[in-house]
Amino acid sequence: MTLDAALEEAIxxxxxxxxxxxxLPTHDFDxxxxxxxRLTELRAIIADLRTxxxxxxxxxxxxxxxxxxxxxxxxxHRISHMTAGQTGMGGGLDPEFVHALNKEIDQGQxxxxxxxxxxxIRTTLAD
Numbered sequence: 829m830t831l832d833a834a835l836e837e838a839i840x841x842x843x844x845x846x847x848x849x850x851x852l853p854t855h856d857f858d859x860x861x862x863x864x865x866r867l868t869e870l871r872a873i874i875a876d877l878r879t880x881x882x883x884x885x886x887x888x889x890x891x892x893x894x895x896x897x898x899x900x901x902x903x904x905h906r907i908s909h910m911t912a913g914q915t916g917m918g919g920g921l922d923p924e925f926v927h928a929l930n931k932e933i934d935q936g937q938x939x940x941x942x943x944x945x946x947x948x949i950r951t952t953l954a955d
Contacts, residue, residue, distance in 0.1 A: 842870040
């Protein structure tokens with residue numbers, strides 16, 4: 829099984845376990861505890877899989893394309909300095925505030941981690 833297939837399988841199971849947990853009655857403590865435990869395990873597995881780099885160059889290129897697409901999607905949520913308006917007497921947002929806000933948005937969306945993974949894959953492919 830490829831790394832991406834394993835990741836997709838783990839995410840699908842995480843989703844299914846979440847649905848099952850939501851459907852359980854609140855008084856079914858034993859089953860809820862077992863499902864919560866499985867969620868914790870799956871999150872750890874997913875985190876581990878996301879840090880692994882595929883060894884197959886084609887898989888690396890595919891992953892790089894997906895990550896770059898994801899990065900573009902995440903960066904789309906930034907606030908543009910142009911849409912923030914003009915500063916000074918005309919109103920608008922202070923550019924320093926816009927920069928700080930974008931930095932917080934990036935941090936909340938894991939942009940830095942995504943950029944780091946893209947850089948690692950590019951370095952691997954360049955070798």
